[in-house]
Amino acid sequence: MSLTNEIIKQRLVEKFGDQLTDWVEPYGMLTFTAPKDQNLKVLQFLFDDAELRFQFLTDLQAVHYPAKKGEELAVVYHLHNLVDNVRIRFKVFADITKPDVFSATALYQSANWMERETYDFFGVNFLGHPNLIRVLNVDEMDYFPMRKEFPMEEQTRVDKDDAMFGR
Amino acid sequence: MRPVRFNNKIKTVEAPASFMGDGFMATSLEKVVGLARKNSIWPLPFATSCCGIEFMATAASHYDIARFGAERMSFSPRQCDLLMVMGTISKKMGPVLKQVYLQMAEPRWVLSVGACACSGGIFDSYSVLQGIDQIIPVDVYVPGCPPRPEAILDGFMKIQELVGNESLRRRTGEKYKDMLAEYGIQ
Numbered sequence: 001m002s003l004t005n006e007i008i009k010q011r012l013v014e015k016f017g018d019q020l021t022d023w024v025e026p027y028g029m030l031t032f033t034a035p036k037d038q039n040l041k042v043l044q045f046l047f048d049d050a051e052l053r054f055q056f057l058t059d060l061q062a063v064h065y066p067a068k069k070g071e072e073l074a075v076v077y078h079l080h081n082l083v084d085n086v087r088i089r090f091k092v093f094a095d096i097t098k099p100d101v102f103s104a105t106a107l108y109q110s111a112n113w114m115e116r117e118t119y120d121f122f123g124v125n126f127l128g129h130p131n132l133i134r135v136l137n138v139d140e141m142d143y144f145p146m147r148k149e150f151p152m153e154e155q156t157r158v159d160k161d162d163a164m165f166g167r
Numbered sequence: 168m169r170p171v172r173f174n175n176k177i178k179t180v181e182a183p184a185s186f187m188g189d190g191f192m193a194t195s196l197e198k199v200v201g202l203a204r205k206n207s208i209w210p211l212p213f214a215t216s217c218c219g220i221e222f223m224a225t226a227a228s229h230y231d232i233a234r235f236g237a238e239r240m241s242f243s244p245r246q247c248d249l250l251m252v253m254g255t256i257s258k259k260m261g262p263v264l265k266q267v268y269l270q271m272a273e274p275r276w277v278l279s280v281g282a283c284a285c286s287g288g289i290f291d292s293y294s295v296l297q298g299i300d301q302i303i304p305v306d307v308y309v310p311g312c313p314p315r316p317e318a319i320l321d322g323f324m325k326i327q328e329l330v331g332n333e334s335l336r337r338r339t340g341e342k343y344k345d346m347l348a349e350y351g352i353q
Contacts, residue, residue: 153291
């Protein structure tokens with residue numbers, strides 16, 4: 001019998017109860033939300049479980065929701081079960097004033113680069129990451145450019161008339 | 168007639184104004200040096216994106232930048248006279264570009280090709296340098312997105328004009344040193 005979303009959800013609910021919330025299946029991809037301090041436990045369970053076997057971290061990134069007070073930053077994990085070819089996704093939310101999330105580098109080596117990138121652009125502080133420094137932006141950058149309060153345009157320019165660019 | 172035709176319509180550059188007599192010719196050193204330099208510029212192509220493709224067309228047989236004495240692309244900054252910056256320069260690439268410029272020996276010229284190198288172009292973004300003149304001095308700007316090879320050749324001819332007419336004392340002058348100091352270059 002193939003691994004279906006119902007089985008995955010059932011196994012997770014058995015283990016974590018009602019800690020996992022917001023179950024949705026956009027385009028058939030199982031998605032849920034976990035408490036911030038449970039992210040490693042959920043990842044470890046999904047990795048170790050003999051039936052689930054989500055042992056490949058496809059992607060890890062953040063989203064900034066300025067309107068959600070107290071949980072502005074969402075860290076999203078995309079996991080892949082390569083044996084049954086099933087993908088799932090789950091999110092944890094962090095407060096932007098204290099964006100501490102446990103690092104998944106101990107479990108997935110591939111999380112190293114992705115967490116650095118997420119730190120670089122969103123300022124998520126991954127606790128336990130071996131080398132959490134900027135990776136894509138210049139080292140001198142003193143802000144996190146993908147946060148919504150920062151405009152995308154280069155702010156040092158004085159020769160561009162804002163009115164001409166619809167700002 | 169022989170099957171091979173030799174090109175005997177070779178155009179030579181005009182000799183500078185001089186005083187000539189039997190077996191001698193006297194002119195100013197500056198003019199001779201300028202003439203030699205402007206017709207043997209060694210470019211260093213610093214191509215990062217689509218303008219680089221236009222440059223490749225410029226260097227290939229149809230447009231043939233070699234007609235202007237720029238036969239020899241050099242990829243060692245030490246041997247180059249002209250830095251041709253073609254394409255978007257991100258802020259992270261900025262220090263690299265400056266390093267390349269610093270490694271070039273005087274006299275050196277810079278040609279900025281395309282909207283991105285000149286002003287950041289459409290990339291009005293936190294990650295892109297808004298014109299290479301923020302980090303190195305530029306002699307000639309070629310506008311366009313990307314500019315056609317004709318435009319690059321025109322920019323190159325403008326550089327030739329600058330090279331040919333440059334005073335031999337310019338690079339040691341106070342004005343030039345002040346200009347470099349503005350960019351933090353000694």
